[in-house]
Amino acid sequence: xxxxxxxxxxxxxxxxxxxxxxxxxxxxxxxxxxxxxxxxxxxxxxxxxxxxxxxxxxxxxxxxxxxxxxxxxxxxxxxxxxxxxxxxxxxxxxxxxxxxxxxxxxxxxxxxxxxxxxxxxxxxxxxxxxxxxxxxxxxxxxxxxxxxxxxxxxxxxxxxx
Amino acid sequence: xxxxxxxxxxxxxxxxxxxxxxxxxxxxxxxxxxxxxxxxxxxxxxxxxxxxxxxxxxxxxxxxxxxxxxxxxxxxxxxxxxxxxxxxxxxxxxxxxxxxxxxxxxxxxxxxxxxxxxxxxxxxxxxxxxxxxxxx
Numbered sequence: 001x002x003x004x005x006x007x008x009x010x011x012x013x014x015x016x017x018x019x020x021x022x023x024x025x026x027x028x029x030x031x032x033x034x035x036x037x038x039x040x041x042x043x044x045x046x047x048x049x050x051x052x053x054x055x056x057x058x059x060x061x062x063x064x065x066x067x068x069x070x071x072x073x074x075x076x077x078x079x080x081x082x083x084x085x086x087x088x089x090x091x092x093x094x095x096x097x098x099x100x101x102x103x104x105x106x107x108x109x110x111x112x113x114x115x116x117x118x119x120x121x122x123x124x125x126x127x128x129x130x131x132x133x134x135x136x137x138x139x140x141x142x143x144x145x146x147x148x149x150x151x152x153x154x155x156x157x158x159x160x161x
Numbered sequence: 162x163x164x165x166x167x168x169x170x171x172x173x174x175x176x177x178x179x180x181x182x183x184x185x186x187x188x189x190x191x192x193x194x195x196x197x198x199x200x201x202x203x204x205x206x207x208x209x210x211x212x213x214x215x216x217x218x219x220x221x222x223x224x225x226x227x228x229x230x231x232x233x234x235x236x237x238x239x240x241x242x243x244x245x246x247x248x249x250x251x252x253x254x255x256x257x258x259x260x261x262x263x264x265x266x267x268x269x270x271x272x273x274x275x276x277x278x279x280x281x282x283x284x285x286x287x288x289x290x291x292x293x294x295x296x297x
Contacts, residue, residue, distance in 0.1 A: 038286075045289050046278035053271045060264040067257040071250060078246045085239040092232040099225040106218045113211045116204050123201045127194055137184055144184075148177045152170060159166040 021037045036044065281289050 038282075041286055041290075042280050043278065045281055045286055046274060048293055049279055050271055050274050053267055053274065057264060057267045057271065060260055060267060064257060064260040064264055067253055067260055071253045071257060074246050074250045074253060078243060078250065081239055081243045081246060085236060085243065088232055088236050088239065092229055092236070095225055095229050095232065099222065099229065102218055102222050102225060106215060106222070109211050109215050109218065113208055113215070116208050116211070120201055120204045120208070123197050123204070126192065127197045127201075130191060130194055130197070133191075137187070141181075141184055144180055145177065148173060152173055152177075155166055155170045155173065159170060 021040060022034050024032055024034055027033050
């Protein structure tokens with residue numbers, strides 16, 4: 001009897017070991033259930049854990065992409081602003097060059113004016129000198145001819161007497 | 162005596178003639194007042210034209226100074242905008258670095274889980290499943 005029982009239990013256990021999991025069974029409530037081995041359940045649990053992490057990783061990748069796109073947008077904006085800035089600085093530089101040349105022209109203009117004014121001053125001095133000479137000459141003439149006329153007149157009177 | 166007076170008179174007239182000649186000849190070589198005035202007027206014309214040119218140059222100078230000043234304001238505004246963008250870039254880079262670190266950590270966690278899978282036993286395993294399948 002013992003031997004018989006041992007054989008039956010061995011067969012049952014053999015039968016049970018040879019069963020493949022997962023399998024679907026119907027429980028006492030008539031509900032369909034899936035049966036896994038512990039190892040399979042642990043693998044599923046681990047895979048689900050990895051899936052969660054992959055989901056999180058996907059979200060993080062998306063966020064990182066958005067952040068990188070924002071950086072690229074900002075850098076593009078910065079490039080545009082820098083280009084504008086360079087253009088403005090170049091234009092300003094040419095304006096400053098024009099201002100410098102304008103100042104140079106003004107300086108040469110003023111130097112030329114000063115030279116001409118100096119010449120005018122010389123001309124005026126010459127005119128004044130000439131006029132003073134003329135005046136002096138006229139005075140001398142007045143004295144000389146006046147005196148001489150008087151003298152000649154006296155002499156003429158004396159000659160006639 | 163009469164002859165003497167006559168000759169003196171003649172001498173005097175002669176002397177007067179010479180003096181007059183001398184006075185009139187002296188200064189004849191110099192430029193006339195009118196010529197000098199003409200020169201002066203010609204210089205004055207040059208001076209006037211230089212004055213007009215100077216006036217135009219001063220107006221142009223004012224325009225250029227105004228334009229340079231306006232451009233200074235524009236450049237300053239652009240610099241402020243660039244500074245603001247730079248600050249935004251720094252902040253965005255910091256955020257991206259943080260996200261990268263988080264992503265690296267998650268990737269490490271995934272690698273670790275692949276190398277050393279979690280092996281929950283009994284109730285912990287059941288609780289883990291229950292937690293996952295809990296209806297939202």
